[in-house]
Amino acid sequence: MASRDGNYNNRNQNSGRGSRGGGQNGGRGFGGGGQNAGRGSGGGGQGSGRGSGGGGRNAEPPPMPMASPLMGKKKKPFLGMAAPLGYVPGLGRGATGFTTRSDIGPARDANDPVDDRHAPPGQRTVGDKMKKNQEDDEEDLNDTNYDEFNGYAGSLFSSGPYEKDDEEADAIYAALDKRMDERRKERRELREKDEIEKYRMERPKIQQQFSDLKRKLSGMSDEEWLSIPEVGDARNKRQRNPRYEKLTPVPDSFFSKHLTTGDKHTTVDPLQGLNLPGGLESPYPGGMTPGLMTPGTGELDMRKIGQARNTLMDMRLSQVSDSVSGQTVVDPKGYLTDLNSMIPTHGGDISDIKKARLLLKSVRETNPHHPPAWIASARLEEVTGKLQVARNLIMKGTEMCPKSEDVWLEAARLQPGDTAKAVVAQAVRHLPGSVRIYIRAAELETDVRAKKRVLRKALENVSKSVRLWKTAVELEEPEDARIMLSRAVECCPTSVELWLALARLETYENARRVLNKARENIPTDRHIWITAAKLEEANGNTQMVEKIIDRAITSLRANGVEINREQWIQDAEECDKAGSVATCQAVIRAVIGIGIEEEDCKHTWMEDAESCVSHGALECARAIYAHALQMFPSKKSVWLRAAYFEKNHGTRESLEALLQRAVAHCPKAEVLWLMGAKSKWLAEDVPAARSILALLRGPSVILGTPVAGAY
Known part of the structure; x- marks a missing residue:
């Protein structure tokens, strides 16, 4: 102590x-x-020491502590355990302190565990995470990560700076990728479209499957319609059998309360209003009558408003009646019925129409020289049934916008026949160079001679319009049309349609001169060359067709025109449908190999042939197969496709001639031999079929002279 x-x-x-x-x-x-x-x-x-009861030198033992009521409590089991990882005392209640450099302590060892107790293997220590970060920063340039064709799997310069040269290189590569993707974009889209149509034909929708049955419904009689049974109720039980609504009587206190407050009235005293001639009593108060008991609560009584409306209607009907003779100008009983039977000619809400009318009025007043505002206002009134208001508005618009072509055309559309002609004549005075107004003026004329007169007057003012020339030529006879077209190509020398129309009306020699002049004026159009080839074929000069098409390709390339393979194939299909077989075959042979890689030729040509067959251009498909067989004479698949094409769309003679060439180039293709034998057998030439099969069994005989009737 x-x-x-x-x-x-x-x-x-x-x-x-x-x-x-x-x-x-x-x-x-x-x-x-x-x-x-x-x-x-x-x-x-x-x-x-640090103990709670230890003594020093000459120290006496500490006194025993006094008994406390807390000593009997059970010790918490977590008090002796180590704190979990990441535990910060007092953080939950916001008791966060500050940290100084002396409190940080030494750096963490590489073998110390990370804070994430659920980390995967290889990332459970600080050293593992540091090693992984270093590996991510370094490129894997091991030999196992190198490929002879593709190189390293990753980028060798990903860690380097991204400079302007890199950005330019990426842009070039992106442009190349985009160009490669657009090369066959049109064909790919057309093929996808055809596949979708084919899929729709094979698997039509339900509405398409029942379309024929729906058309048959139009022939059903009323008795058949009425005899159709009702559709069963497929709803669940709760919806089929709804519970009846429970109604509770309203207590009398509710009515008495509302009667005293003046919200609603169920009866009207006749003495409260004026007795009018129509027989109804006015519900609103008179001069000496007390009126309805409305204590002025400020609430609107809808019942009173409805009664007032009916009373006013009765007063107006009574005023229009003739009290002297007893005759009524308007039938009071049928007036409301007529109003109910009136069906508006426009759709939409009245309030929306009013808003649109106010908005357009504001636009017209703000900018009166804006033509679309006048056109929209006139069309709004036309939709609502106010045709005369629409005509007045559009004529006002012609005064405010006299140089607007659309306003004049709208005014001519809204006006009746003779008035429309006057409007168009006035429009021509304001716009003498408008082609659309001249076309509209010709359409308003009913006589052909009047139409010709209007169009010739228009051509005097607008001689450079191709549309006017085409419209005028369509009304003329062939001889007059030829004379007019000769003048038209002088006024419009760059119009291909006018040159081709003139060539069709001329003789063979004159047509050749016309097409030569057309090529001089328009050296970049392919249709002129194709028309020249068709002209030579039509006159029996087929040996010139191939030369003309070859010269066309050369001339167009010299003038900087890109040869679009798909467009030329479409032109060949049109020639095939028009009967110009030599021209279509010459076009196919000239452009079939343009813009195609060598390894893609076979696949692309087979697709082109199938596309031509689907479009009905059989001669184009035959020319494509012939060119493919010339380029790939040893390909059995090409011979098979050509044979199937001749079998489905050709003659027996063409099929047998093709198979004879096929077995000469592919003697080991048994399918071709069997197709030839079957063709002979179907033609009832059994000996020839047996001879072909005999040649198939003895391949050594193939190189010798075949049996008569066989290949």
């Missing part, structure tokens, strides 16, 4: 931070003191 009593409530030299203890080198304990005292809450003395 000497040590504790001597140092209690004292502060000696080098005393610690304890709240009461003191002595030389005193510790931080609550009550300890003395030389080198520890941090214990009750001990003191030299070399004392």
Whole structure:
């Protein structure tokens, strides 16, 4: 007790931070003191420990603590356990402190576990994560990651800076990829479209499957319609058998309350209003009558408003009646019925039409020289059934916008026949160079001679219009049309349609001269060359067709025209449908190999042939197969496709001639031999079929002279 009593409530030299203890080198304990005292809450003395009851030199044992009601409580099981990873004391209640450099401590060891206790293997320590980050930054340039064709799997310069040269290179590669994707874009889209149509034909929709049955419904009689049974109710039980609504009687207090407040009235006293001639009593108060009991609550009574409306209607009907003779100008009984039977000719809400009318009026007043505002206003009135208002508005628009072609055309459309002609004549005076107005003026004329007169007057003012020339030529006879076209090509030398129309009306020699002049004026159009080839074929000069098409390709390329393979194939299909077989075959042979890689030729040509067959251009498909067989004479698949084409669309002679060439180039293709034997057998030439099969069994005979009737 000497040590504790001597140092209690004292502060000696080098005393610690304890709240009461003191002595030389005193510790931080609550009550300890003395030389080198520890941090214990009750001990003191030299070399004392950190325990709560340890004593120093000559120290007596601490007194036994007094019994406390908290001593009997059970100790919490987590008090002796280590804190979980990442646990910060006081963080949950916001007691976060600050950290200084002295509190950070040493760096974490590489073998220390990471904070994530559920990390996968290879990432559970600090060293593993550092190693993974270093590996991500470095490129894997091992030989196992190298391919002879593609090189390294990753980019060799991904860690380097992205400069302007890299951006330019990426843009070039992106442009190349886009160009490669657009090369066959049209064909791919057409093929996808054809596949979708074919799929729709094979698997039509339900509405298409029942379309024929729906058309048959138009022939059903009324009795058959009425005899159709009702559709069964497929709803669930709760919807089929809804519970009846429970109604509760309204108490009398509710009615009495509303009668006293004046919200609603169920009866009207006749003495409260004026007795009018129509037989109805006015519900609103008179001069000497008290009127309805409305205490002025400020609420609207809809019943009174409805009664007032009916009363006003009755007053107006009574006023229009003739009191002297007893005859009525308007039938009061049928007036409301007539109003109900009136069906508006426009769709939409009245309020929307009013809003649109106000909006367009504001636009017209703000910018009166804006033609679309006048056109929209006139069409709005036309839709609502006010045709005369629409005509007045559009005529006002012609005054405000006299140089607007659309306003004049709309005015001519809204006006009746003779008035429309006058409007068009007025429009021509304001717009003498408008082609559309001249066309409209010709359409308003019913006589052909009047139409010709209008169009010739128009051509005097607008001689460069191709549309006017075409419309005028369509009304003329062939001889007059030829004369007019000769003048038209002088006024419009760059119109291909006019040149071709003139060539069709001329003789053979004159047509050749016309087409030569057309090529001089328009050296970049392919249709002129194709028409020249068709002209030579039509006149029996087929040996010139191939030369003309070859010269066309050369001339167009010299003038900087890109040869579009798909467009030329479409032109060949049109020639095939028009009967120009030599021209279509010459076009196919000239353009079939343009713009195609060598490894894609076979596949592309087979697709082209199938496309021509689907479009009905059989001669084009035959020319494509012939060119493919010439380029791939040893391909059995090409011979088979050509044979199937001749079998389905050709003659027996053409099929047998093709098969004879096929077995000469592919002697080991048994299918071709069997097709030839079957063709002979179907033609009832059994000996020839047997001879072909005999040649198939003895391949050594193939190179010799075949049996008569066989290949």
